[in-house]
Amino acid sequence: MAWNEPELVLASASPRRRELLEKFSRPFSVCPARGEEAPAGAMGPEDYVQALARAKAEEVAALYAGRDAVILAADTVVERDGRILGKPASPEDAQAMLRSLSGREHRVWTGLCVRRGSLLLTGAECTRVFFRPLTDREIGAYVSTGEPLDKAGAYGYQGLACLFVERIQGDYYNVVGLPLCRLGRMLQEAGVTLL
């Protein structure tokens, strides 16, 4: 890292995003945005996640005014048939979500926003995820591990739901919450090199 490279700031409280960014030797700090979850309204998921990521980046950028900082924000949603699935409210809710994903396709969308001074970059990444048919026993056993409860769509492909996902089309890391290939290119445009 050159002495004149900007500060890199991750505007997210997600431990999974932090871990993914820690793959690289580039130092960064974490400054979570409150990121109020605005209703999607008439927006499709592609615009919605970008709007949320941008709002987070703007919020944190205000705190870094006058410093040479690159602010990075992201927001991920799970979409099934045009409906957005959030985190389950209860184990029963998690079971219902998993039943609705069983044996079919859904999509994971992540919006990215990178801001450095007046430079503002946004983008969205989509990964299609195909679940094999699940039995009630499997869904029950999975929910009882507690893993689904803090995850949008009620599953973690990086965790035990690896047994459920037959295949994906897109960036694996997008499903975990940070599409690293696209992120690397956006950061490069903003003057930050990850490799």
Place this chain on the structure above:
Amino acid sequence: MAWNEPELVLASASPRRRELLEKFSRPFSVCPARGEEAPAGAMGPEDYVQALARAKAEEVAALYAGRDAVILAADTVVERDGRILGKPASPEDAQAMLRSLSGREHRVWTGLCVRRGSLLLTGAECTRVFFRPLTDREIGAYVSTGEPLDKAGAYGYQGLACLFVERIQGDYYNVVGLPLCRLGRMLQEAGVTLL
């Protein structure tokens, strides 16, 4: 795990495969097969990886004769245009392999073999991997990290090559060396439950 479930034996020396299997609470032991790398001859990659996995499973099964054990073996290759890419012999070789993957598609094949007594199951999983175009600087920086040197195809999607892979089609875990969704179903058929 019920008291009468069989022993589970991973017939592989790969630390990545062991780590992946450790995701589950199911105990297992590790007994690496020597797994002589036979030449593919006229076989395509789909048959080749299954033949290698089967040979490893048979080798280790012989050591467990008379015990109720489920032997699990796997073999992974990277294929580009019908040519199989092994581990690079040198940093220069790694650079050449990465240049040959830049901006295009290749395939990762894993053969699985599960053996329990007279029950023998084999299967192969294929994941298509799409690299974005890489610059010479990126290839040089990546090779100098040392990460490519012990990996078939000279990259690890689980590592820094996440910046190179635009998208995949198939099971992510297959690219790491153990397609977990297919494996879960094969083990289930052999009486071993991972969840």
